[in-house]
Amino acid sequence: MNTTPAYLIFFAALFTNNILLSNFLGMCHWLACTRSMLSATGLGLAMTIVTGLTTILNYLIYYHVLVPLGLEYLTFLMFIAVIAAFVQLTEMIVERFSPKLYYALGIFLPLMVVNCTIMGAALFMVVRHYAFMQTVGWGFGAGGGWMLSAVLMAALRKKAGYCNPPKAFAGAGLVMIIAGFMAMAFMGFAGMVAIE
Amino acid sequence: MSNNISPVAGMTHCGACDGKGMKTFKDGVLLNNPIFAQVLGICSALAVTSKLETSLVMGIGYVVVLSLSTFVVSLIRKTIPHRIRIITQVLVVCVFVILLDQLLKAFFWNISRELGPYVGLIITNTLTLGRTEGFSIQNKPLLSLIDGSGNGLGYALVLAIIGTIRELLGTGKILGHVILSAHFYTPNQLMVLAPGAFFGLGILIAILNFTVLKPQEAKK
Numbered sequence: 001m002n003t004t005p006a007y008l009i010f011f012a013a014l015f016t017n018n019i020l021l022s023n024f025l026g027m028c029h030w031l032a033c034t035r036s037m038l039s040a041t042g043l044g045l046a047m048t049i050v051t052g053l054t055t056i057l058n059y060l061i062y063y064h065v066l067v068p069l070g071l072e073y074l075t076f077l078m079f080i081a082v083i084a085a086f087v088q089l090t091e092m093i094v095e096r097f098s099p100k101l102y103y104a105l106g107i108f109l110p111l112m113v114v115n116c117t118i119m120g121a122a123l124f125m126v127v128r129h130y131a132f133m134q135t136v137g138w139g140f141g142a143g144g145g146w147m148l149s150a151v152l153m154a155a156l157r158k159k160a161g162y163c164n165p166p167k168a169f170a171g172a173g174l175v176m177i178i179a180g181f182m183a184m185a186f187m188g189f190a191g192m193v194a195i196e
Numbered sequence: 197m198s199n200n201i202s203p204v205a206g207m208t209h210c211g212a213c214d215g216k217g218m219k220t221f222k223d224g225v226l227l228n229n230p231i232f233a234q235v236l237g238i239c240s241a242l243a244v245t246s247k248l249e250t251s252l253v254m255g256i257g258y259v260v261v262l263s264l265s266t267f268v269v270s271l272i273r274k275t276i277p278h279r280i281r282i283i284t285q286v287l288v289v290c291v292f293v294i295l296l297d298q299l300l301k302a303f304f305w306n307i308s309r310e311l312g313p314y315v316g317l318i319i320t321n322t323l324t325l326g327r328t329e330g331f332s333i334q335n336k337p338l339l340s341l342i343d344g345s346g347n348g349l350g351y352a353l354v355l356a357i358i359g360t361i362r363e364l365l366g367t368g369k370i371l372g373h374v375i376l377s378a379h380f381y382t383p384n385q386l387m388v389l390a391p392g393a394f395f396g397l398g399i400l401i402a403i404l405n406f407t408v409l410k411p412q413e414a415k416k
Contacts, residue, residue, distance in 0.1 A: 021390060022390045023243060024238070024239050024240075024242040024243040024390070024393065025239050025243075025317070026239065027238035027239045027242070028235075028236055028237070028238055028239065028322040029322075031235060031238065073294060073297075073298060074294075075316070076290050076293055076294050076297070076316050076319055077287070077290050077291075077294065079316075080286055080287070080290055080319055080320075081287075084283045084286065110282065111322075111325075113282065113283070113286060113320075114286065114319075114320045114321070114322055114324075114325045115320060116239045116317050116320045116321070118320075119316065119317060119319065119320040120239075120313055120317055120320075123312075123313030123316050123317070124313055126313075127312055127313055166402070167405075167406075168402040168403070168405040168406035169398075169402045169405075170405075171401075171405075172235050172398075172401050173398045173399070173401040173402040173405060174398070175398075176394050176395070176397050176398025176401060177394070177395060177398040177399075179394040179398075180391045180392075180393075180394030180395040180398060181391070183389075183390040183391040183394055184391040187389070187390070187391065
């Protein structure tokens with residue numbers, strides 16, 4: 001049983017075990033949406049909410065439906081179904097309340113179904129045997145961690161736009177190198193708290 | 197292969213692969229490589245490649261899952277309602293990933309534990325959806341199978357390359373055998389950790405841009 005307090009897991013998920021910079025989850029969307037600050041912030045917010053809530057929902061389904069019935073092998077199927085339904089809901093809400101953001105995000109919003117962060121957060125929750133409150137901290141921490149790194153990266157890429165990198169590095173190569181430095185910087189937090 | 201030429205479709209679609217099999221396969225492996233050209237499926241490419249062994253298992257598993265998923269999605273492409281096509285594709289992939297996961301758990305328990313949640317994350321690998329949505333939904337089953345296996349192989353190849361580089365520089369070993377002895381090479385732990393993965397892939401992309409893409413642009 002994992003005994004780390006929930007608030008520590010939340011901070012660890014934000015800094016030391018940032019889901020993007022230490023587990024590489026959600027890279028594809030991250031590479032594409034950090035081209036502009038608006039889409040990075042918007043998608044980040046949506047990610048935080050969706051990751052947090054789906055992880056909690058998946059916790060309830062996993063421990064109160066799948067495990068008692070001995071259906072653990074259906075985990076992937078259940079998790080992806082919950083995530084798909086939830087993303088659809090988010091899409092409808094964003095379209096209704098902020099059409100501007102809806103069009104800025106475009107295809108990324110429905111594609112959140114295949115965002116590794118959301119699925120990965122749920123799977124890590126199972127692998128690490130989190131209890132309910134820990135799951136709450138972990139889910140929102142993971143989503144928030146993704147948003148934190150996306151917003152930072154969007155700002156850095158804006159600055160990088162004024163630089164003149166070698167031609168071979170233009171595009172994905174440069175972003176990868178910047179991400180490497182960010183990951184190194186975030187490793188500096190490692191002494192504070194560690195979760196496994 | 198080409199025994200089902202219908203007179204109507206014969207003008208544009210002759211034969212099971214339209215004679216495009218070889219080109220589709222080559223595109224997937226090299227020219228339109230999933231990681232270097234399409235920049236899709238980066239998550240697993242970075243996460244499982246700290247060792248060559250896990251990279252290889254992941255690569256082989258991925259080829260099988262992607263080939264079968266593209267094939268099945270293409271088989272049922274005309275019966276999938278347009279509005280729910282994405283979730284249908286994800287569910288098809290999901291079935292094969294569950295099979296792969298159960299197989300790994302049954303026969304390769306240690307590797308399965310090391311890969312952890314990353315086997316399940318094949319479902320949300322953007323490359324999988326990219327191929328089913330971008331190719332199989334419009335093409336015939338056999339050609340989709342070729343496209344799927346080509347892209348899968350291209351992906352597995354890059355995984356193996358990154359895995360080799362990271363394990364060699366990070367620990368001085370390949371598949372657990374010592375290649376660079378500690379006498380003249382101090383293993384650089386950074387390569388096994390997260391930043392090494394980013395640097396490694398970034399530099400690989402840059403090298404490929406420099407050697408492959410630049411001459412192509414010069415030709416134009």
